Amino acid sequence: MRIGDVLYGHFEVEEVLEQLILSNEVQRLKDVHMAGPAYLQNPLWNETRYEHSVGVMLLIRKLGGTLEEQIAGLLHDVSHTAFSHVIDLALENESDDYHEKIKADLVEHSELPKLLQAYGFDYEQILFDDQKWTLLEQEAPRLCCDRIDYTLREVHRYFDVPLYEIKQFIEDIQIDDGQITLRSIDWAVWFIDQYYKVVIDFFYDPRNICSYEWMAQIIRIGLAEDMITMMDLMGTDTAFIEKIRRIDSEVIQSLIKRMEAPASYVVCKKEDNYDIYQKKKTRIVDPVLIRDKQLVPASTVSEKARSKVEQLRSDSEQGIYLKLI
Known part of the structure; x- marks a missing residue:
């Protein structure tokens, strides 16, 4: 092949x-x-x-x-x-x-x-x-x-x-x-x-965050009220969408409509009256180089690399707050 x-x-x-x-x-x-x-x-x-x-x-x-x-x-x-x-x-x-x-x-x-x-x-x-x-x-x-x-x-x-x-x-x-x-x-x-x-x-990206929030809500509600099972999630995206479209629930159908329409939002701060907060898994990279036959992280070789790694860590750990409009 x-x-x-x-x-x-x-x-x-x-x-x-x-x-x-x-x-x-x-x-x-x-x-x-x-x-x-x-x-x-x-x-x-x-x-x-x-x-x-x-x-x-x-x-x-x-x-x-x-x-x-x-x-x-x-x-x-x-x-x-x-x-x-x-x-x-x-x-x-x-x-x-x-x-x-x-x-x-x-x-x-x-x-x-x-x-x-x-x-x-x-x-x-x-x-x-x-x-x-x-x-x-x-x-x-x-x-x-x-x-x-x-x-x-x-x-x-x-x-x-x-x-x-x-x-x-x-x-x-x-x-x-x-x-x-x-x-x-x-x-x-x-x-x-x-x-x-x-x-x-x-x-x-706020659109990414919103879609995750609304689909997660659908899954939580569906599982809690026995409208879906974990086996439904072992199929494909298309099959799952078709499954939830058939659910007789105003809340779930409203969430589906939200996902399929352009999200309207403003990025805000923790102290604001936010609607969505998400903090994803912290993800950083610090590539390794060989120097004097030793494996060393890029951040120890270059100040630019160190600064970028720290900025990535800081922004990744911060999460995002959104106000829906």
Whole structure:
């Protein structure tokens, strides 16, 4: 199977990857949006978990990762519910990891174990501890393929960052003992800037915040009043929308109308009479470089990098207050 990606180019992949890509579990992700219900406010915000998952797999491949790690990358988000992280807001799960908590159970009750076993792979060894795959996952603020892919993908699509810059950044990556490092402090600073656009300018865009708030309210009300079940959230975004449209509830139907109309708001302060406050998971990056054969964070090499990392941390921890008008 030959597969292509706008960021990384074209690759011929092994049969096991082909079959995993064609599986119902991965195909479902074509209708699970990365930004949750935000595409209802802005149809251009339409990146899916499928695009991201395939992208992570290909980036791992491009950086020399094993076939097992590519499999882990392809399937790392397979347990995301409809509308991605909106479930975390609905359940007040501040760690944003509901999909990780249910991953083992979802995998065990899917066709993935049988498929992987048919090709001689131990699904438990590959899928149940992403932290063992050092290209795929790293604790913040280090870089990993998961963090890199959604950043590059979203700044290219939503902020018009040109492909030539993205490709030059990828060329600056080097792998040291399984760790993603950068050669140049300039590209480290560049990536911090791109990450800021995603985490602050995009994730905290008021339209994004409003859509999350209203869908989270729908989920809370629906679950509390037995109008929906958690199994409804294990389908696609489209299927879930169709489900809630049929619910005989004025409150839920009013919230759906809000999500589908342009949000009217003003950004305000804590002391103001605000309607919505959201504080997302704190996300920062501080890319690692090699200096004198040592791995050192960019923030210790460059004052500009240090200042940008601290600004990212501060703005990420602040959250946002909105007054609806």
